[in-house]
Amino acid sequence: LADLKSVLVTSVLNLEMLDVDLYRGTHHWVPRGQRLFGGQIVGQALVAAAKSVNDNLFAHSLHCYFVRAGDPKVPVLYQVERTRDGRSFTVRSVKAIQHGQPILICQASFHTLQPSPLQHQFTMPGVPQPEDLLTVEELIHLYLSKPDIAENAKQGLNKLLANEVPIEVKPVNPPHFYRLSAAEPKQLFWVRARGHIGEGNMKLHCCVAAYVSDYAFLGTALLPYPNYRAKFSASLDHAMWFHSTFRTDEWMLYECESPWAGGSRGLVQGRLWRRDGVLAASCSQEGVLRVKPVMEPSKL
Numbered sequence: 001l002a003d004l005k006s007v008l009v010t011s012v013l014n015l016e017m018l019d020v021d022l023y024r025g026t027h028h029w030v031p032r033g034q035r036l037f038g039g040q041i042v043g044q045a046l047v048a049a050a051k052s053v054n055d056n057l058f059a060h061s062l063h064c065y066f067v068r069a070g071d072p073k074v075p076v077l078y079q080v081e082r083t084r085d086g087r088s089f090t091v092r093s094v095k096a097i098q099h100g101q102p103i104l105i106c107q108a109s110f111h112t113l114q115p116s117p118l119q120h121q122f123t124m125p126g127v128p129q130p131e132d133l134l135t136v137e138e139l140i141h142l143y144l145s146k147p148d149i150a151e152n153a154k155q156g157l158n159k160l161l162a163n164e165v166p167i168e169v170k171p172v173n174p175p176h177f178y179r180l181s182a183a184e185p186k187q188l189f190w191v192r193a194r195g196h197i198g199e200g201n202m203k204l205h206c207c208v209a210a211y212v213s214d215y216a217f218l219g220t221a222l223l224p225y226p227n228y229r230a231k232f233s234a235s236l237d238h239a240m241w242f243h244s245t246f247r248t249d250e251w252m253l254y255e256c257e258s259p260w261a262g263g264s265r266g267l268v269q270g271r272l273w274r275r276d277g278v279l280a281a282s283c284s285q286e287g288v289l290r291v292k293p294v295m296e297p298s299k300l
């Protein structure tokens with residue numbers, strides 16, 4: 001079963017070409033709520049951009065704004081503009097369109113492989129190996145097996161189990177579902193695409209990493225506030241930098257932290273580590289976070 005090709009490759013990131021530099025994407029997993037998953041739109045935009053660059057060029061960064069909510073009822077069109085082709089760097093601008101209007105604007109830059117004596121990186125945090133940790137689904141089953149669990153909590157968790165998220169996630173510090181204590185705005189997950197992708201197509205692995213990197217990212221900014229729940233949260237922008245080769249169908253450590261929240265917004269930053277400690281990619285995102293108290297204050 002593990003050798004089944006990842007749905008991210010066969011479906012989500014497999015765009016239909018409509019014309020030169022014009023593509024159509026389909027949806028796979030749509031989160032609860034009425035908007036498309038941002039990671040899907042960024043991943044598909046990067047696929048569209050990468051189709052117009054030479055094979056010797058690799059994505060090194062992307063910068064996106066989510067300007068409208070994506071509508072799950074209709075497909076997304078991706079229109080690529082060939083902004084510049086240089087000797088080393090090539091830039092593409094992609095507009096994701098629904099109902100004739102942009103939902104995402106994305107700039108992606110590609111670079112030829114160039115060796116350099118300048119080379120450093122932070123050190124990967126020391127964490128338990130993925131084989132010693134439980135998946136989110138296993139953690140939910142464990143939680144559901146407790147005798148005193150409230151009916152509404154049960155329903156919420158069962159809905160989570162019914163999700164067909166095409167990525168596997170193993171939290172390093174298992175979440176306390178419905179926790180009421182504040183935590184530092186930091187979290188660590190092992191993540192990988194479900195199914196097989198295989199070695200060799202670095203362009204594709206960058207697109208999968210773009211998809212994966214939006215998953216649960218913004219939630220990091222809510223960890224210090226267990227007494228508030230998001231009544232509206234959405235990513236406003238997303239940026240990524242790709243540093244080295246990696247495989248997204250192998251476990252990677254996603255280190256997320258939120259250095260700031262204020263003014264109904266939160267900033268999150270992340271690092272995707274290869275299992276052998278090589279820094280694969282860095283990410284940043286700002287999101288809108290409109291919250292309300294979990295329990296209404298007493299009127300007495």
Ligand SMILES: CCC(=O)SCCNC(=O)CCNC(=O)[C@H](O)C(C)(C)COP(=O)(O)OP(=O)(O)OC[C@H]1O[C@@H](n2cnc3c(N)ncnc32)[C@H](O)[C@@H]1OP(=O)(O)O
Nearest residue numbers: 035036037038039066067068069070214216234235236288
């Ligand atoms: C996992 C994370 C993800 O993947 S999220 C998915 C990717 N990101 C997105 O889909 C975001 C796409 N972008 C957007 O939807 C827009 O740019 C957003 C962020 C909504 C822009 O916000 P804004 O300029 O407020 O838009 P808008 O005027 O259309 O209002 C949208 C709804 O929000 C409300 N709103 C507005 N301001 C306030 C406020 N200060 N306090 C409370 N509510 C506010 C508006 O009334 C409107 O509500 P409604 O939709 O009419 O019910």
